[in-house]
Amino acid sequence: MSLPPPAALVDVERGTVDRRIFWERELYERELERIFARCWLFVAHESQLPEPGSFLTTTMGEDNVIVARGRDGVIRAFLNSCPHRGNRVCHAERGTARGFVCNYHGWSFGLDGALRGMHESGAYERTPGFDPAEHGLLQVAQIDAYKGFVFATFDAEAPPLADYLGDFRWYLDILLDNDDGGTEFVGGCIRSVIACNWKVAAENFAGDALHAGWTHDSGARAMGGASVPTLDGQESYQVNVNGHCWEFNLDLVGNAATFGDKRVTKNLRVREQELAERLGPLRARMIGAISSATVFPNMSFLPGQQTFRTWQPKGPHHTQLDTWVLVNRSLSDELKEAYRKGVMMTFSPSGVFEMDDGENWEYSTRSNAGVVTRAQKLHYGLGLDSRIEHPELKGNVFRSQLNDANARAFYARWTQLLEADSWAQVNDR
Amino acid sequence: MSLPPPAALVDVERGTVDRRIFWERELYERELERIFARCWLFVAHESQLPEPGSFLTTTMGEDNVIVARGRDGVIRAFLNSCPHRGNRVCHAERGTARGFVCNYHGWSFGLDGALRGMHESGAYERTPGFDPAEHGLLQVAQIDAYKGFVFATFDAEAPPLADYLGDFRWYLDILLDNDDGGTEFVGGCIRSVIACNWKVAAENFAGDALHAGWTHDSGARAMGGASVPTLDGQESYQVNVNGHCWEFNLDLVGNAATFGDKRVTKNLRVREQELAERLGPLRARMIGAISSATVFPNMSFLPGQQTFRTWQPKGPHHTQLDTWVLVNRSLSDELKEAYRKGVMMTFSPSGVFEMDDGENWEYSTRSNAGVVTRAQKLHYGLGLDSRIEHPELKGNVFRSQLNDANARAFYARWTQLLEADSWAQVNDR
Amino acid sequence: MSLPPPAALVDVERGTVDRRIFWERELYERELERIFARCWLFVAHESQLPEPGSFLTTTMGEDNVIVARGRDGVIRAFLNSCPHRGNRVCHAERGTARGFVCNYHGWSFGLDGALRGMHESGAYERTPGFDPAEHGLLQVAQIDAYKGFVFATFDAEAPPLADYLGDFRWYLDILLDNDDGGTEFVGGCIRSVIACNWKVAAENFAGDALHAGWTHDSGARAMGGASVPTLDGQESYQVNVNGHCWEFNLDLVGNAATFGDKRVTKNLRVREQELAERLGPLRARMIGAISSATVFPNMSFLPGQQTFRTWQPKGPHHTQLDTWVLVNRSLSDELKEAYRKGVMMTFSPSGVFEMDDGENWEYSTRSNAGVVTRAQKLHYGLGLDSRIEHPELKGNVFRSQLNDANARAFYARWTQLLEADSWAQVNDR
Amino acid sequence: MGAGERPVSAELAAAERFLFLEARLLDAERYDEWLALLTDDVHYWVPGVENRNRTDAEGPFAPGRMAHFDDGWTDLQRRIVRFTSETAWSENPPTRHVHVVSNVEVEPAEREDELLVHSLTVVHRGRYEASDEALYGRREDVLRRVEGELRLARRRVILAHNVLPSKNLNTFL
Amino acid sequence: MGAGERPVSAELAAAERFLFLEARLLDAERYDEWLALLTDDVHYWVPGVENRNRTDAEGPFAPGRMAHFDDGWTDLQRRIVRFTSETAWSENPPTRHVHVVSNVEVEPAEREDELLVHSLTVVHRGRYEASDEALYGRREDVLRRVEGELRLARRRVILAHNVLPSKNLNTFL
């Protein structure tokens, strides 16, 4: 197979995307190296690691990592693979530990990943040049947090997290900083596997307001007794920064209402004034509106429903979905419970909305098995001329959430990263 | 891996075939592009699409297509993949519809594949340059029928169907045109998966009379109480045209007799005189004889048993078998039922003949996993000197159905197509 | 992917191994060609083929072979794939036969693999130039035995078996020639599949004494009521010849004791004097000691526990484990039974030792799915300076069985074979 | 629990005994004994299951359409001739089938001497060194009392499979 | 065998009848009838199963953590609205589910009118041309006698799956 360069696969001007980006293993492997081993990736919410010794395991690309809070309270991330013979050193997905001991030969590592001891250590002590300090679990290159959200990157040259997120932080604050108490994840994590390319899911949350009313009609009827209203004609936007994308209207509670739980929507309405003071009236009305977002490359969420999730790549045709629920710490237990149950009912694998997405994504991926099908370009041209200047909204702004603008921006960023030999060649956009 | 060119893999003169053609993914991908995306492929029998709105889905190579009869009565074929984000637009294998609506964003397509409407269409209408006429489901390049059998090709440069079939039509007429009423498929389709390369199955029907008496001894005993008689010494032939192959003797009812149903054989004997008048005495005796045939590349059938099937490629080591039953429309309901049951008992996945084939084909494929095994050539030398001129039989004619002549012709055609950059380089043979 | 040459992947001087050798398919395919299609591989113990007509099937690399004792009493090995269309000709894993008949077209082969007859043979007889002598099952290039152990190679240029084993025979004699009666396998074969690269298992038996006390602590407690004693400080060694490896201490019964069956250890103690006379006192004390060994590339065993096994490659990430039990023929039935049951309890897939190994090996392999993880080197530096001269021990000798010396030698041999274009470029080491 | 509870009916117990025995005979390839469990007028039907829209009046299966089995006694007997023929090459070494039967329910049938029996079947297949196939189906049987013994008079198995995930079906379901 | 053996209790027989009927209704997507088998105060719980160390006090699942189902009657009813909506595009053509129920055991429950019922469930799924998914779980149910009929008052299903090997769960377990 001779693939054209990534830049020839995505045509932002005309709004087309080559189907091969959802199929070819060669491109997938390049993604692992140039996107997942290079970008800042979401690895944890600080609330998941409440105390020294708290840990969780996750993946960055297909690399398994441990994220742990040390005795010093510092959160670190390092490969979950023993430098001795490569065995996984932690098989639990989360918990509390004093360290990690490899099952194979008993090398033991601290909460900071450093090699702390070995079974039959005498034999190592007699080996000239053996220095335990050289044999810890490999640390990520950088780790940092933004208001509770911990990100890490394997690339020492990656820009600081603040720059990587750029003005998207202004949008993230809507969910992460609308209350003094900060946020937390409640209820743990549900994981499932979808036979789709990871980008199909990520782009959906980046900017696919269009599908909501159609795909999720049955879910909307089940939870609210009525179809999703038409989104056309409402004031709505797509915005993006560095490939991070948010699409939204300003109806305050459109997403939240899908729980069919009045307590949830009422809480938002009650808080509207307070929120407007904190965030300004515009961002305040985004808090639970019909909207969705993706932090490039693979972390997505739904404001209002408060489902946060990552799309973990598992080969070009499979994605693992890890899903959590974000709430304000200061929320009442009753409302936290309402969010937990609401997300479960709507956006877990058994959720009445989620289940329709997976079906679409699998066949959007699988169709590309055909060589003739794969040779066609897909249409990403909705709203080609919709870019606007906005007095308040940051980043690149487009009118109407019914738009492929965010998807185009997502793939433009994807292209840029795949083409670049290093971060030096990547500019903010 | 550096593979030699296709022409070096098949030696028609010496009668050898390189085992790698049954194993290597690189060759398989070339087949998808140069054979399945280029040849005329069987997609439907007209009787499967009896009225406007009738549709079925099938595959051409690994490309999923919809075959539908429009309101205008015309049968069309187009990709079953939405030009928007690529989702499959029709999940049913057959039925009746007024059109096809994509589950993801609600693009709806007519029975002719044209884009007919969109959910939230206002947003598209405001997008400059969006022309629905450009966004229909991709039509096949050509579609045509031969006496009820509908074929399609993705290649606009492919020769007309009549030329593609060439003189093989003279043979096809034995089954497709032995009665004024024409033919139909009865009872629908059984589908199953065999872990073999598609060519192993296609070549078997193309010319493998040799296996019948050995592989199917148990089936023959079950259905007829006796082994298959030796085929050697009987008057029999292999003929081929453009890679389409038929091997046969002239015993009139040899295949038909495997149903163990006297009504079926009696019907053929009763019709012999009438058939001789219509087809000539030679072709008349082929109608239910011990015989088998393959229309290049992947459609096969057994005269007499009337099983028609396609070998759908699913990767280099898997094949999906779709199987139907062909009968004359004018046949009595009782005899149609006899054919339906007869095929089921003999050549469905639970059939007493079919089940022995699959086993052989799987291990003929799987053995090639070994690098040393794979480096050996297979023997296709039976009947190397058996070519004859025949006063009546058309195409390339070989004496004795116990022969590898058809298999050699099949692979010669395969080689020619894999080597050719376009149809211009392919000549009739 | 552009992989560096094998020699760049293994650094014997510094004691590092590149993780890609456990993951990349490209390297795996090179292994099949340059190691498994080239080296002498264990295919049978003579006791498995007791009489003319006895046969078994096994794999050499991914090539399926039949090993059979002919009417002349000679053991031969040949491909288990028909030269006609490639079907497997023998589906049984062992038994007694008068020959092998292919299910597809009835070609029949003798116990020597020669083509003996064909269904419808008249048709072949009339084909000019068809010579049955050219169409037998492909023989291995060489087959030979060492004291009951039958090895074969596909490479005609491979050195004689005696040279291939070299001085490792002096060690093999400890198990194969400690009694006049010779040896036999008892109880047949248990086969299972481990999702690990084959080398992970082979290197473990080659020299991984280090893992025993840690990984198998629970097994040791179950069978003996106590942990494995520390191995450090005991007199122990690693030795290797041409990549064949043995690690051991001199405690006579350490391995044997894991059966928790006093009859087994007592038998060894009782025989110690006799063994010392036959093998010398040093080798006598190796007979059941804590130890393990691998004959390059993929046959391993545990002295004392008497489990013999091969690691059959099934792709880069899967290995089939075939396991047998070796005993002296002259042993009492009671003790043979004790060995059979002891191996089952300890080193079958349900064995209390075996089950912990598989887990480690799978995750040592699977971790390398990560591109960042895979870019790290593994540590093989234990005992870097431990090479010694020894007055009695043959081959390359290293002090202390707690050592990576054998693993380094294993991978040095691996590198040498992968780099070499032919055996002429491979020297003894 | 209150009074008036039905204990397990004799019918259910008999149906389970029948179905479990049948499964055991099939696992052991005791085909002649299996055949003796059927009535002379048995209809044994495993229709092909098509993938059709809900609104499609033709439904996923129907009499007269293609089937894996649509057999009378003679048809079944013929299959057994094939299975037990010494020239059934592909049956040697034998397949290792496991016929799991569960969810047995009994209802009155139309005839007095018959029972309508629901059950599920999971048929696992091990062949040579492989063992990765399992078929799932829902069965509706009619068992008839013949000379004091239950016999299978009618069987319908609706498979959960559209494309049969296998090259063949070399047992009964 | 000696005297004093308990025959199959009426309770066990009734519980099996209940569970097998329930499975059959689910296979046939007879959701309204299924819903009628539940008590008004039903709690239907399929917690997510986390992969935690043995020593971890929080355990693999717990109330208040994420779940596949943590439903009351209204929640279940809402799911059924979704399943039966004609705009549930992905339910058409229908999924082919087979709900295998086995290992049914009955114990007294806390309330006199209730039974504690153990069972296993294997739910196989065929979708379009594919049919390669099966979920395994252990169930603990409470069945309550309501006006003479058994009703499901509480269900807990502990799946054997940590990462759900599927894109969704479009049935009940």
Add this chain to the structure above:
Amino acid sequence: MGAGERPVSAELAAAERFLFLEARLLDAERYDEWLALLTDDVHYWVPGVENRNRTDAEGPFAPGRMAHFDDGWTDLQRRIVRFTSETAWSENPPTRHVHVVSNVEVEPAEREDELLVHSLTVVHRGRYEASDEALYGRREDVLRRVEGELRLARRRVILAHNVLPSKNLNTFL
């Protein structure tokens, strides 16, 4: 149905209760309680199944050949020491096993106080994030009445697997 029908025998009911309880104990790793269900002279046998031709007199399995289990009480107890050792690293986090038991049939055994019990077992395994293994086997057990309680005196499990599709077998079948 006519008179004279046998209801479910007390023996069958007791055998099912026994086997389902046993499965539940194994799923929960309650090994000590499991061990208490066995007689002192138990023989627990899961022979390796070889792939041999029909005409092969040696058969696919036999006593004295390699086995996955060929255990007496002490052997089983040793395995349990391993399973429950805190240094059984690979048992932590725990495996999630589901032991499906079906097709239970009871016959008289040779001894008066024993029952011969046929059943099928499907053992599904979830490990860490994976859950894709299932073993199928046919069992023949001898249950013995000991002091009024049934105990397992002999078990034979014939697997449908030739090459075990797994790295290990860390439960009982």
